[in-house]
Amino acid sequence: MAVLRSLSRPGEYRGLPYAVAGVVLTVPATPFALIVGVSVRGTTELRMLGFLVGLGVAMGLFGLLAPARRLSVWLANDVLGARIPPPGPARPAWPDRLRSALWLVVHGALGWLLLGLAGMTLLTGLAGPLIWFSGGERDAIAFYGWKLNIEDGWAGSWTLVLGLVTLLLVAVFCVGGTRLFRLLAPPLLGPSADERAAEAEQRAAVLAQRNRLARELHDSIGHTLTTSTIQAAAAAELIEADPQQARRALGTIEESSRSALEDLDHVLGLLREEPSAKAPQRTLTEIDVLAGRARDAGAEVDLAVTGPLGELPATVSREGYRIVQEGLTNALRHGGDGPVVVVVAAAAAALRIEVVNPLPGTGPRSGRRGLTGLAERVEALRGALHAGPEGELWRLTADIPLRQAR
């Protein structure tokens, strides 16, 4: 009964289009396989074997390419209806590429097998009734020396039954193929233990960050705004009877609003730091774009880059980008007139970044909360970040050692 029920579910036939996709995927590999097959000396069987091996090897090589996994997962989810979490933005590691390669081979092989079996069965099943309709035939079915006549009239009606049975058989093949694909896909296409660990870590980091934000908001801003509210109510109450105390209350509102804004600045800083899986992480290789954007915003930027930025470890390069970004942002927001000098020097042992801009003639020169988060992360890379006034200039420097950072 369970078998019959599954035969009636359309979703159980998704293996069929998926098999077609597998067959189509083998097409680009056939020229290579043909060359292998033709160059084999020996019997036809041996040449066939050579062709198949060549096909498998070519498919495997395709599967090793970086995009193969993403494509395979997409196909499996969309066409087959598997539920495999899509791989992250990182380039796949070699063990994962091997798994994808193996899957591509399995996909192609099973695809051919299923289409071949289903097709042949269907042809056989339909041939009988067709011959019967057209008047019967002697030795209509020949199968390894075993022959069968199809007579005209009622005597040949058994071909109809055979046709129905083969149709049922084709359905069973399709459902079985779907099941088999769905069984094999997750171990070969799903996330590896490392990837799962990385994802869990990411989720935990996001969660911890959110909790931290909630706590910050609760403790700082909620608290300060509450005080302001009470003081404002008190001031309104006292304004005629005790103007002096009302004035004091207004003063405290001013103070607490100011400190609430500072807290907000801090919390927004945390929010910007929030690890995001989706946003592409920029690296120092895009520093030209960054400088260009700062120029568009009205800054005069002198950019001096030395060393191979493309060879920096990704974490260092991303952090470097953020440091320059923060430096330029601060220069634009708080700096005085004059050029912003940005130096990025990648040497063998260390990466050095400097952002130097003139200080404004007047106004506040402290309280750049964004730098705190940067400094923490630079420290995590065993580096050091310094920022402060130097004569008439504001200088931000970061040194990140390279070998240890890897």
Next chain:
Amino acid sequence: MSTPETLSVLIADDEPLVRAGLRALLDRQPDLTVVGEAADGAEVLDRIVATQPDVVLMDVRMPGTDGITATRQVLATLAAPPKILVITTFDNDDYVHEALLAGANGFLLKRARKEEIAHAIRTVAAGESLLFPGAVRRLLAARPPAPATRVTSSLTRRETEVLRLIAAGLSNPDIAAELFISLETVKTHVGNIFTKLDAANRAQAVVIAYESGLVTPGEAR
């Protein structure tokens, strides 16, 4: 001590600005007078003994001794404790829930309007009905349901009914009118409910009732 017409209030909050602001607000109310302040939960008991307030406005989160501990101390030590009204920054605070379980009579947001604050103090001082039943329901609805405990199963059907009406914020005369029974009968039921649930007041009884699943937060009116 307060005269019969005025209610005396003690303010316990670690933040001097909050204390000063609340004092200024409450002192302007003709029937309320602030008789003292405490900056820490540890001071509360002494201040109560010294000033004999009718109602204590108790901040839940204080460094040192928090409002929950202070509430427990007060209720365990004094024979005739004042009513305790918990004040809080946010109403989804776990501390508030604990404070109510510890026996506080109600809770109030610090950002409430002055009329609301005054109303809360009067309601809690009168002790005749649950303060802000809607807010209590929201507070408890936001919490995961606790498995039913044995305490509530010992309530009679009538007592359960009375408890539901308490949770909905009805006073004893209202309950009597609602159930067509005498005020004396209601008082007897309420007394029995408190005894069976080991509750000191309406708020605690309601929290226990919600917690035990006897009253579901969506059910009360």
